[in-house]
Amino acid sequence: xxxxxxxxxxxxxxxxxxxxxxxxxxxxxxxxxxxxxxxxxxxxxxxxxxxxxxxxxxxxxxxxxxxxxxxxxxxxxxxxxxxxxxxxxxxxxxxxxxxxxxxxxxxxxxxxxxxxxxxxxxxxxxxxxxxxxxxxxxxxxxxxxxxxxxxxxxxxxxxxxxxxxxxxxxxxxxxxxxxxxxxxxxxxxxxxxxxxxxxxxxxxxxxxxxxxxxxxxxxxxxxxxxxxxxxxxxxxxxxxxxxxxxxxxxxxxxxxxxxxxxxxxxxxxxxxxxxxxxxxxxxxxxxxxxxxxxxxxxxxxxxxxxxxxxxxxxxxxxxxxxxxxxxxxxxxxxxxxxxxxxxxxxxxxxxxxxxxxxxxxxxxxxxxxxxxxxxxxxxxxxxxxxxxxxxxxxxxxxxxxxxxxxxxxxxxxxxxxxxxxxxxxxxxxxxxxxxxxxxxxxxxxxxxxxxxxxxxxxxxxxxxxxxxxxxxxxxxxxxxxxxxxxxxxxxxxxxxxxxxxxxxxxxxxxxxxxxxxxxxxxxxx
Numbered sequence: 001x002x003x004x005x006x007x008x009x010x011x012x013x014x015x016x017x018x019x020x021x022x023x024x025x026x027x028x029x030x031x032x033x034x035x036x037x038x039x040x041x042x043x044x045x046x047x048x049x050x051x052x053x054x055x056x057x058x059x060x061x062x063x064x065x066x067x068x069x070x071x072x073x074x075x076x077x078x079x080x081x082x083x084x085x086x087x088x089x090x091x092x093x094x095x096x097x098x099x100x101x102x103x104x105x106x107x108x109x110x111x112x113x114x115x116x117x118x119x120x121x122x123x124x125x126x127x128x129x130x131x132x133x134x135x136x137x138x139x140x141x142x143x144x145x146x147x148x149x150x151x152x153x154x155x156x157x158x159x160x161x162x163x164x165x166x167x168x169x170x171x172x173x174x175x176x177x178x179x180x181x182x183x184x185x186x187x188x189x190x191x192x193x194x195x196x197x198x199x200x201x202x203x204x205x206x207x208x209x210x211x212x213x214x215x216x217x218x219x220x221x222x223x224x225x226x227x228x229x230x231x232x233x234x235x236x237x238x239x240x241x242x243x244x245x246x247x248x249x250x251x252x253x254x255x256x257x258x259x260x261x262x263x264x265x266x267x268x269x270x271x272x273x274x275x276x277x278x279x280x281x282x283x284x285x286x287x288x289x290x291x292x293x294x295x296x297x298x299x300x301x302x303x304x305x306x307x308x309x310x311x312x313x314x315x316x317x318x319x320x321x322x323x324x325x326x327x328x329x330x331x332x333x334x335x336x337x338x339x340x341x342x343x344x345x346x347x348x349x350x351x352x353x354x355x356x357x358x359x360x361x362x363x364x365x366x367x368x369x370x371x372x373x374x375x376x377x378x379x380x381x382x383x384x385x386x387x388x389x390x391x392x393x394x395x396x397x398x399x400x401x402x403x404x405x406x407x408x409x410x411x412x413x414x415x416x417x418x419x420x421x422x423x424x425x426x427x428x429x430x431x432x433x434x435x436x437x438x439x440x441x442x443x444x445x446x447x448x449x450x451x452x453x454x455x456x457x458x459x460x461x462x463x464x465x466x467x468x469x470x471x472x473x474x475x476x477x478x479x480x481x482x483x484x485x486x487x488x489x490x491x492x493x494x495x496x497x498x499x500x501x502x503x504x505x506x507x508x509x510x511x512x513x514x515x516x517x518x519x520x521x522x523x524x525x
Contacts (some may be wrong), residue, residue: 016061017053017056017058019053019054019055019056020057020058020061022035023061023080023085024065027070027078027079028069028071028072029072030073030078032081032082033082033085034083035054035082035083035085036084036106043106045084045128046129046150056085057085057086057087058087058089059087059089059109063091063092063096065080066098066100067093067097077101078100079101079102080100080101080102081101082103083104083105083107084105085107086109087107087108087109087110089111090112090114091109092114093113093114093115094114095118097118097119098120101122102120103124103126105124106126106128107128108129109130109131110131112132112133113133113134115133115138116135116137116138117137118135119138120140120141121141121142122140122141122143123140123144124145125145125146126145126147127147127149130149130150130152131151132151132153132154132155132156132176133151133155133157134156136157137159137161138157138160138161139160139161140163141163143162143163143164143165143166144162144165145165146166146168147167147168147170147171148170148171149171150174151173151174153174153175154173154174154175154183155168155173155181155182156182156183157183157187158186159185159186159187160187161188162187162188164189164191165189165190166189166194167192168182168195168198169195169196169197170196170197172199173199173200173201174201174202175202175224175226179203179224180202181200181201182204182206184204184206185205185207185208185209186207187210189209189210189211190212192213192215193214193215193216194216195215195216196218196219197247197249197266198217198220200222200223202226203229203230203232203272204232205233206231206232206236207232207233207235207236208234208235209233209237210236210237213238214239214242214243215243217231217243218243218246218247219246219247219266220244220268221268223269223270225271228273228298229272229298230270230272230274231272232273232275234275234279235277235279236279239282240283240284242281242285243286244286244288244314245267245286245287245289246265246289248264248265248266249264249265267290268289268290268314269290269291270290270293271293272294273320274301276301276302276305277301278303278304279307280305280306280307281305281307282307282308283308283309284308285302285307285309285310286311286313287338288311289314290315292314292315292317293317293318294318294321298320299320299321300317302322302324302327303324303325303327304326304328305324306327307329307330308331309330309331309332310334310352311334312332312335312338313333314338316339317340317344319344320340320344321340321344321345322340322346324345324350325348326348326350327349327350328352329350329353330352331353331354331356332352332354332355333356333357333358334357334358334361335361336360336361336365336366336369339369339372342372342375343372343375344372345372345373346373347373348378349380350384352384352388353388353391354391355388363400363401366385367401367404370382370401371404374408376412377408377409377412379405382401382404382405385401386401389401440510441478441507444474444478444503444506444510445471448477448478448499449470449474451474452470452473453470473487474503477503477507478503478506478510480507480508
């Protein structure tokens with residue numbers, strides 16, 4: 001009997017085995033076809049216990065059912081629901097259109113699954129053992145579920161289109177010949193990509209992928225000691241939040257829920273570089289308690305990322321770099337012990353509008369944070385921090401930041417300019433502590449008032465001068481612009497003339513500093 005004839009007649013093909021005949025009838029009935037033995041050790045699809053012919057169906061027959069299967073029984077909807085079944089041969093549905101619902105649980109595939117350019121409604125493979133899933137440009141109207149599956153030679157979902165959710169929670173994926181565990185470049189997902197408690201042994205690649213709602217890698221373990229990146233996802237777009245946060249480990253996995261008391265919590269652990277360059281995230285990027293293990297050449301790269309909130313709350317990486325160059329953030333939530341040390345943090349062009357520290361983050365340590373990002377002097381990080389602090393009403397802290405910027409700049413100057421910088425710092429703190437300038441003016445006024453009591457001061461024109469007042473004369477020299485009616489009536493000679501000239505110059509410098517400080521105070525008010 002040729003394939004297709006028995007289908008039209010509603011009869012069983014002649015060459016089916018007993019296991020395949022049962023699957024055929026279950027397909028027409030829309031019921032679950034369960035060949036498990038009831039022994040958890042024997043039924044483990046990932047174990048070494050062999051499954052015999054009584055539990056084996058040919059992949060060719062499975063394809064026959066899905067692409068050109070028999071009609072459903074009256075009052076039924078045909079669907080393929082297999083449990084504890086072994087599929088021999090290559091399941092090749094490339095380019096096909098599959099209408100029936102597909103759900104396989106605890107099944108074992110002897111060879112790879114080929115789904116390139118195939119079209120489905122919904123596909124669920126749960127706790128299955130699969131050598132490799134090749135599904136480039138696959139299209140599903142609904143979900144693609146792959147939870148708790150093990151893929152021994154990678155998963156390819158390049159340019160796939162998933163109508164609603166892609167679920168790969170608790171899956172274990174090993175790398176293919178190119179070193180990639182999951183290849184999802186250009187993939188489009190209508191709603192969520194959930195990869196919670198995922199184990200990825202190779203490069204998880206999501207270049208240019210688009211996730212409609214959220215991407216969750218809660219509790220995932222990403223390891224790729226072979227090449228540069230464990231997570232390589234430049235130009236990734238996520239409608240809401242990217243989660244690299246802890247997940248509760250238990251019999252029931254509730255995505256996004258807070259683990260119940262007593263639940264063991266597993267944090268994200270990433271061995272290998274992370275690349276999220278040019279990513280766009282609608283709500284936030286969350287690294288809470290994430291642990292990154294880098295080599296000296298690897299990095300957490302967030303170049304030109306844009307998101308309303310970055311929660312940089314993971315563990316401080318012992319090696320490697322954190323790069324935020326060109327990133328644009330509204331709220332930066334961080335901890336002081338999450339950032340790497342000097343030379344391993346790069347923030348050129350990093351723009352943020354608000355700082356939301358988790359726990360104490362004193363200004364002195366915030367300045368160390370900026371210094372760590374500028375191996376060579378760069379005014380931009382200091383000015384950005386000062387702007388943010390001033391916008392938050394912390395004008396005093398903003399002045400301290402700008403003072404630190406001047407001190408850092410001073411170290412790059414020639415010897416003469418550096419010496420003048422030390423003088424400016426010691427006397428007036430580069431003008432950022434105007435109170436110090438006022439104190440210096442008061443001290444100079446007092447000292448010069450005493451000095452000028454001993455000065456020889458013949459009048460320029462006899463009879464046309466006010467009474468000699470050393471204190472008023474000294475104050476007239478110190479205060480620029482204001483004329484107190486003392487200077488210009490007396491002739492000083494020798495050292496007294498030089499002292500008067502020096503006081504005029506110092507008065508201009510100190511008065512300008514005091515005026516600038518007062519202007520900043522008025523602007524703040």
